[in-house]
Amino acid sequence: MKKIVSLILSLVMLMSITSGLNLTAYAETYGDFEYSHIEDDFLSITGYKGSETNLEIPSVINGDSVKVIDREAFEGCQSIKTVTIPDSIISIGMYAFCNCTSLTSVTIGNSVRSIADSAFRGCTSLKNINIPDSVESIDNLAFSGCTNLTSITIPNSVTSIGNGVFFDCENLVSIEVANDNMNYTSISGILFSKNKTELIQYPAAKTDSTYIIPDGVTRIDYAFGSCKNLTSVTIPDSVTSIGDHAFNGCTSLTNITIPNSVTSIGNYSFSGCTNLINITIPDSVTSIGDSAFSDCSGLTNIAISDSVTSIGYSAFSDCSGLANIAISDSVTSIGVSAFSGCLSLKSIAVSDNNKNYSSVDGVLFNKEKSKLITYPIGKTNDTYEIPNSVTVISNDVFALCSSLTDVIIPNSVTSIGSYAFTGCVSLKSVTIHDSVTSISDGAFFDCEGLKDVYYTSTEDEWNKITIGNDNENLTNATIHYNFEPEPSNKQTGSCGDNVTYSLDTETGVLTISGTGKMKDYSGEDSPFYQNSNIKSVIIENGVTSIGNLAFSSCNSLIEVSLPSSIISLGVSAFSGCENLMSISISANVADIQSIAFAGCKKLTSIEVDSNNGNYSSINGVLFDKNITELVCYPAGKNDASYTVPNTVKSFAYGSFYDCENLTSVIIPNGVTSIGGASFWNCKNLKSIVIPKSVTKIDLFSFNGCESLKDIYYTGTQDEWNNITIGDGNINLTSATIHYNFVPCTENQHNYYGEWKIIEEPTCTKVGLKQRTCSFDGYVQKEEIPAKGHTEVVINGYAATCEKSGLTDGKKCSACGEVLEAQKEIAKLDHSYIKTVVEPTCTEQGYTIYKCETCGETYKDDYVKALGHTEVIDEAVAPTCTQSGLTEGKHCSVCNAVLVKQEKIDALGHYFSSNAQFCLNGCGEVNPNYVAPDTSTVQKGSCGDNVIYSLNTETGVLTISGTGEMTDSPFSQNSNIKSVIIENGVTSIVTYAFSGCTSLTSITIPDSVVSVGESAFDGCTSLVSVTLSKSITTIEYSTFFGCSSLTSIEIPKSVTTIVNFAFCNCTNLKDVYYDGTQSEWNKINIGHSNEFLTNASLHCSSTPTPTPTPEPTPTPNPAPQPSTQPTQETPQQAAQQTAQQPSVKNDTTAEQVNVAKPKSVSPKKIKSAKKAVSVEWKKVSGVKGYQVQVATDKKFKKNKKTVTVKKQKTTKTTVKKLKAKKKYYVRVRTYKIVNGKKVYSSWSKVKSVKTK
DSSP states (O other): OHHHHHHHHHHHHHHHHHSOOOGGGGOEEETTEEEEEEETTEEEEEEEOOOOSEEEOOSEETTEEEEEEOTTTTTTOTTOOEEEOOTTOOEEOTTTTTTOTTOOEEEOOTTOOEEOTTTTTTOTTOOEEEOOTTOOEEOTTTTTTOTTOOEEEEOTTOOEEOTTTTTTOTTOOEEEEOTTOSSEEEETTEEEETTSSEEEEOOTTOOOSEEEOOTTOOEESSTTTTOTTOOEEEOOTTOOEEOTTTTTTOTTOOEEEOOTTOOEEOTTTTTTOTTOOEEEOOTTOOEEOTTTTTTOTTOOEEEOOTTOOEEOTTTTTTOTTOOEEEEOTTOOEEOTTTTTTOTTOOEEEEOTTOSSEEEETTEEEETTSOEEEEOOTTOOOSEEEOOTTOOEEOTTTTTTOTTOOEEEOOTTOOEEOTTTTTTOTTOOEEEEOTTOOEEOTTTTTTOTTOOEEEESSOHHHHHHSEEOSSOHHHHTSEEETTOOOOOTTEEEEESSSSEEEEEETTTTEEEEEESEEOOOOOSTTSTTTTOTTOOEEEEOBTEEEEOTTTTTTOTTOOEEEOOTTOOEEOTTTTTTOTTOOEEEEOTTOOEEOTTTTTTOTTOOEEEEOTTOSSEEEETTEEEETTSOEEEEOOTTOOOSEEEOOTTOOEEOTTTTTTOTTOOEEEOOTTOOEEOTTTTTTOTTOOEEEEOTTOOEEOTTTTTTOTTOOEEEESSOHHHHHTSEEOSSOHHHHTSEEETTOOOOOSSOOOOBOOOEEEEOOOSSSOEEEEEEBTTTOOEEEEEEOOOOOOEEEEOOBOOOSSSOEEOOEEEETTTOOEEEOOOEEOOOOOOEEEEEEOOOSSSOEEEEEEETTTOOEEEEEEEOOOOOOEEEEOOBOOOSSSOEEOOEEEETTTOOEEEOOOEEOOOOOOOOTTOSBOTTSSOOBOTTOOOOOOSSEEEEEEETTEEEEEETTTTEEEEEESEEOOOOSOTTOTTOOEEEEOBTEEEEOTTTTTTOTTOOEEEOOTTOOEEOTTTTTTOTTOOEEEOOTTOOEEOTTTTTTOTTOOEEEEOTTOOEEOTTTTTTOTTOOEEEESSOHHHHHTSEEOSSOHHHHTSEEEETOOOOOOOOOOOOOOOOOOOOTTOOOSSOOHHHHHHHHHHSOOOOTTOOGGGOOOOOOOOOOEEEEEEETTEEEEEEOOOTTOSEEEEEEESSTTSOSSOEEEEEOOTTOOEEEEOSOOTTOEEEEEEEEEEEETTEEEEOOOOOOEEEEOO
């Protein structure tokens, strides 16, 4: 029983959680409590309207047990300070006590098994709670936000703890777990899963500043939320997932390293870690969750690995210190507002290989640049012209961009997203084209400085634009209609005090004009930084200098024209211009700062005017005028080796920067210093000759030279050790130093590597090998002798009947050449033997032919199967106690079953209230038989206000009174020949006259409105019937088996004739209907009424009355065991069924007899308070049960009926009875036949007294 209750309550709770079932919609009240019924006598508390401070929840309401505290039942009840939950409660629902901020103490009853999601969430005053040993599950966020909770103990019974159960419990110091708990454990007050693979909760109030997560932990969810004392956490390599809210609100956390084992970073995982300065995301991570690093205001740098594919919603929002971010080519999705509120963000750089996103001048777009996603808040440009490719401006794109004063929206844009320009307080004007059809809510919210809107069409067109709410700054501005903007392909601005620029975005030509110096930039603040539109730069005469980082990272720049007025080039002026191929230095250039052309990977030549007094070039390499300093070796030169001229004494900073094609360099004697970053990122440089004249190698000179293996030094080891080598030169110091190096000559090479085979020798042809001098690259080659053949046998095979054979041959195993050819062996002929297989009943016969030589077989000479020889297996009729069998067939030859005999269930005894013996003829005595009254006139009641009088001599039964018939003592009474029902009676009870085989006529007055099922079932002598004009339905089996019925009058009040109503009425010839044919056609006539529908229909006519013969009085002796009713019994029907073949789908109902279901008896009857509990044995083959109680044996007074709809249920309780009253109880079964209930006989009557 406990299991059944548990299942019922689990179902109700599941429905209320997952389906939003509102139990309060059906709530009743008990004082200040609201409750609902769950099942039988189980209740759920659904609400509370009181103001008690010390609250005790009732365990019983009106005699029914309270089992559940439903979702939100006490949510937000501010008056409650203490709560006592009784032992009857087994479940505390979702949000049950959520935000009860005055609640300080909770006593939970010892029967509670589950505490649902957020049950005590936000109970900020809760200090003490004892979880009893009955609790099995504590669901998500159950105690989150209980800020005064200091400790808690998890009992043995708990098997499931959800996510964030103790999240944001900022005063929680310790979580203890009972020693015998099989699922959880605690170490130093920290909660883990039993196997320690999951760290569930680190108490927020622990005072330690550092923590090392134990090795073996694989997952962290909510674990360190609001741990404000932690400054450093060490994560082991066993962790694969940093889950949701893992470090949320760890405001003191400054240092954390994410290991390479982690594949995902969950939602809000580091949100609010305001002191976290930098973080590296390893190559193993593929996804960054929603708001993962939101509000990390101290974060200035984050390295996103190439493995990351998705960046979630608001992932880096409000990271106010973040200056730039790089998106790798692996990223396929970036959530909405991923970088919103990043006040210092100046650039978002996207890899050129990314297939989903792109960036222009640090602005983030989709790949096709049709959607503008994010404009970095920290960009300092005051004007921005949106590219013509853009059709959609996304939500929040320009939010809080306080530097923008003017924005030009092109005619490609159709919609402006929600809050796109919100907080652009300096925005003064915006140009909007007539292509725009919608401006969403808040698009220009808080743009207080917006004064002018330049619209390219008419006022009528402007009024057609759908403008959302909170756009008053836009609509209140001055609208300039029919505005004609300047050509959208022109971008202009200033880049010096007296220097301006003009960029044609269609041609990519940037023109710099004016006088004096260009401005120096720090990188991203340059108006040309990362501008992919710039392809050519023309600097007009008058400009005297190119500023620091002026054209840095202009990836599309191919050519530059410098005028004679230029005298200086700033630091990194053209660095990162990867497509710049050549440049010419004019005669007046006097100062070229360091790494001016660093990272120009396609630059092959730097030419210098021969009249220049400060610089010169040799083969495109830039030197000072006297060729004593090498200034810049172009990174795009294709030469693999380079010998520095003998006049050079020093290298400028970054002189060979990014020269990836170089593999070897020879530095001449006389060079004394190698400048900083000279060979930076020469990743393919393998060897270099350094003379002993070198005394200093500066910082990072060989940084990134990852292939450098050999240093050829012309001095001794001691002299090498005296060289001053700066930091960042590990690639140099880790290489092999060859001391006392003597350079090779034309005829003498001293530094050969290993031989390498470049052409393998074959059996008949020589091969070739070579080795290379590592110093000067000289290649020496030598031949390798031919190998000769390796002989192997080619195996032959014997001839068969169908295939010729081959002799053995020979070939070379190395090259496959045939040395001795194989010869053919002629094939053989078949020689067959025969085996005859005789036919069987089902299988055909045949002859098997098998070759004696090769074993091949085939079948032929087929003979047809013989077929079965049928034998009848006789049917066996069932009895009351023994099952029977239907007729079957089998084959007398092979014994195969042709028609399977089906089991026929035993009939069970069939008793009538008037029959002394079982009507099936087995002789079993009816235990309920009462000998009939032998007096001439029998009287009694058959309803509360209905009586009867039966003259047994004449056979006339008169029923009179008012109201319904509720009982029938007439079933199977063969004395009844005529029935007169007087006006006033309103119904005829089910089975009222069934089996009255002598009944020939009946009078039904118009007061009768209903006739019960099977009322005249088996009245085989009934000739004609006139129905009441008040009847609307002729019920199931009403006239079943009335084989003498020849005519019937049906009033037009009838709308439905149920299945089997006239089944087996074999002599029914005339139907008199007092309506029209069309009205008759509207009657819903069920199946198995063919004798009705096949009779002659007489519409709107009155039949000629059929004379009713006067009943002849006959003696009515008491029934004897041999006496059988003329109606066909279930046994006879079963015998007939057993002797017939199986019924096909189109068999009429007349061929099938419907037997009553098996009866049932009460097993136990118990009294309860105003209730009776009834238990019985389960009966097979039935649909359900009906239980009836009443205060009298005839079941007329205080009657109550309960229907049990499940065959497996064997117990029910009848409630709301009178106290201390004697009740009579009976039970019967029912089954469903053609959609209607067929009942068994009632059981023996038992009695019990209620409490």
